[in-house]
Amino acid sequence: MNAPLTPRPDSAAGVSAHDLRIHFATKAGTVKAVDGVSFEIRPGETFGIIGESGSGKTTLGRALAGLLKPSAGDIHYGEHDPRALSRSQRKRLRRDHQIIFQDPHAALNPRMTILQSVIEPLDIIGEGDRQSRRRTAADALERVGLPATIGKRYPHELSGGQKQRVNIARTLTLRPKFIVCDEVVAALDVSIRGAILNLFADLQKEFGITYAFITHDISVVSHVSDRIGVLYLGRLMEQGPADAVSDRPLHPYTQALLSAEPLPLPSDRRDSRRRIRLEGEIPSPLNPPSGCPFRTRCPKAATRCAEQVPQWRELRPSHWVACHFAEPDL
Ligand SMILES: Nc1ncnc2c1ncn2[C@@H]1O[C@H](COP(=O)(O)OP(=O)(O)OP(=O)(O)O)[C@@H](O)[C@H]1O
Ligand code: SF4
Ligand SMILES: [Mg+2]
Incomplete structure (x- = not known):
């Protein structure tokens, strides 16, 4: 019998955002979690989104x-x-666009067997009969590298890595494009x-x-991505090919993020770059700085930045930056 989980015949989907804003009304005021970002994710690529805690990544991801x-x-899908x-x-369209979160345990119902959990998304959309759903779920478990016997077990019996594989299998049953x-x-x-990234x-x-x-x-994102967007206070600071952004960043914020990373090898190219310290906390998106949002922490900030x-x-082919003073030859 053919495996039920086959690649979709229709082409991969691209996703684009145009001047996207996501604001939350709170008692303290309006939180501008995402505040005017535009980018295009090309069909079949991995677009990395990086930024410190509170920069708006999850909010942007949930919207995507x-x-x-x-x-x-707006957001366009293809x-x-x-x-x-x-x-x-x-x-x-909702079925074609899925999200997988950080905590693999929270996403699984502790009272369901692994097989039931993997079948659940298909039960919800009502696809196929019971038999074909079971086959798709079993195939998905196999595709993510788990033995068929794991289907009878419960989430608490699995390691974190196994649970994340189960989450991936659950998502895969829907054959999402994005x-x-x-x-x-x-x-x-x-x-x-x-192993999970692979x-x-x-x-x-x-x-x-x-x-x-x-x-x-940033070490994870530069490893897996084709292109990277750098988010700060809900705005894009830099965007470009992954190797260019991680090896020759144009924006002081990206440079600081990279400086904060431990260097994997003594010969790493970043070793020769001047280390920049990223000091202080990201400001509140309730009251972001005027001008350049990074100016309160930027070592190069000048009057114009406020x-x-x-x-x-x-500044370089397909390599974009939002900084008054960034130079292509940095
Ligand atoms: N529902 C909400 N109501 C009010 N503020 C929110 C809401 N969701 C997120 N925020 C705020 O929006 C900002 C961005 O949050 P978000 O969770 O998107 O950041 P993040 O980059 O994913 O951070 P982390 O790396 O910690 O996951 C934060 O200041 C957060 O407090
Ligand atoms: S615009 Fe000014 S504050 Fe913003 S990153 Fe560039 S130099 Fe720093
Ligand atoms: Mg988050």
Whole structure:
């Protein structure tokens, strides 16, 4: 019998955001968690989204996965604007766009067996009969490298890495075109992170999935991404090819993030770069600084930085930055 989990015949999906804003009304005022970001994720690529805690990554990811309605701006899936679709088309689109979170345990029902958990998304959408759902779920478990016998077990009997594989299998049963991966290895032991990242890469190759890969860990993001966007206080500071952003960052914030990373090898190219300390906390998105949002922590800040919002400039091919003073030859 053919494996039920086959790649989709339709092409991979790209996702684009246009001047996207996600604001939350709170008692203390308006939290501008995402405040005017535009980017395009190309079909079949991994777009890394990096930034410190509170920079707006999860909020952006939830909006990309269709779980949060933008306050302004829009998100297009391929050519589709969800607002222009019928209810049934939107339902189909929601199925195509999934999100996987950091905590693999929280996502699994402790009272369900692993097989029941993996079948559940198919039960919810009502696809196929009981028999075919079981086959799809068993196939998904196999594709993520778990033995069939694990289906009878319960979440508390599994390691963190196994649980995250189960979450990936659950998502895979829906054969999504686009997955937001929100800190998917952050809760896992360092020794198994590489294997899980490789699994994501293998599934991308096999199923043509597009990823938005969210992390605060620049070593993870530069390892898995084709391109990277750097988020700070809900705005993009820099965006470009992963090797260019991680080897020759243009923005002082990205340079500081990289400086804070332990160097994997003594010969690492970053070793020769001047180390920049990232001091203090990210300011509150309730009351962001005027002009450049990074100015309160930037070692290069000048008067102009408080007065003018830096323009988005392409300083190298496909490598964009929002800093008044960034130079291509840095
Ligand atoms: N529902 C909400 N209501 C009010 N404020 C919110 C809400 N969700 C997020 N925020 C605020 O928006 C900002 C961005 O939060 P978000 O969770 O997107 O950041 P993050 O980059 O994912 O951080 P972390 O790395 O800690 O996960 C934070 O200041 C957060 O407190
Ligand atoms: S615009 Fe000014 S404050 Fe902002 S990153 Fe550039 S130098 Fe620093
Ligand atoms: Mg988050």
